[in-house]
Amino acid sequence: xxxxxxxxxxxxxxxxxxxxxxxxxxxxxxxxxxxxxxxxxxxxxxxxxxxxxxxxxxxxxxxxxxxxxxxxxxxxxxxxxxxxxxxxxxxxxxxxxxxxxxxxxxxxxxxxxxxxxxxxxxxxxxxxxxxxxxxxxxxxxxxxxxxxxxxxxxxxxxxxxxxxxxxxxxxxxxxxxxxxxxxxxxxxxxxxxxxxxxxxxxxxx
Numbered sequence: 706x707x708x709x710x711x712x713x714x715x716x717x718x719x720x721x722x723x724x725x726x727x728x729x730x731x732x733x734x735x736x737x738x739x740x741x742x743x744x745x746x747x748x749x750x751x752x753x754x755x756x757x758x759x760x761x762x763x764x765x766x767x768x769x770x771x772x773x774x775x776x777x778x779x780x781x782x783x784x785x786x787x788x789x790x791x792x793x794x795x796x797x798x799x800x801x802x803x804x805x806x807x808x809x810x811x812x813x814x815x816x817x818x819x820x821x822x823x824x825x826x827x828x829x830x831x832x833x834x835x836x837x838x839x840x841x842x843x844x845x846x847x848x849x850x851x852x853x854x855x856x857x858x859x860x861x862x863x864x865x866x867x868x869x870x871x872x873x874x875x876x877x878x879x880x881x882x883x884x885x886x887x888x889x890x891x892x893x894x895x896x897x898x899x900x901x902x903x904x905x906x907x908x909x910x
Contacts, residue, residue: 712740720760724841725776728756754817772842773818774802781806782834782845786863788852794874850881854889857899876906883907
């Protein structure tokens with residue numbers, strides 16, 4: 706009983722500090738799967754999806770889904786429409802979390818928060834990545850200029866109008882300069898596609 710209580714306290718402390726944890730992380734800290742199972746049954750923790758846990762009274766951030774997705778896809782980076790929404794560049798509320806992963810990375814199982822995977826080349830996956838803390842979870846998100854360029858690169862998936870909206874808002878809110886966006890578009894191979902819109906919006910002030 707003493708050991709179980711100690712494990713419960715440790716699990717509670719870890720979840721309070723780090724927000725969302727995978728079962729593997731709890732086990733590495735010395736909390737057994739049986740203890741986690743009992744805590745779930747007793748309502749002391751909430752099972753978000755297979756192998757993913759949070760405290761029942763944890764404050765939920767508006768970007769909770771991004772935190773959960775980051776725990777399920779540790780190597781992933783929030784991208785495209787989800788990154789636009791995070792940066793406040795679109796009114797859209799994506800029904801899935803858009804996550805960029807490597808060409809050979811495993812895609813997450815279809816349980817828990819819905820995730821839309823987009824595969825990126827290694828050089829584009831590592832470029833211009835920011836880390837933001839959401840509910841205590843480090844979440845990787847592409848920076849504004851990179852996000853806008855990626856939206857033009859994947860316009861067939863999200864729609865050209867969404868890419869143009871992101872570009873317009875990034876410039877209007879001054880969250881990225883035309884030069885930064887142009888550089889990212891060049892690196893992503895979409896300079897020719899994005900240039901007319903970038904020039905038009907810049908000319909219009």
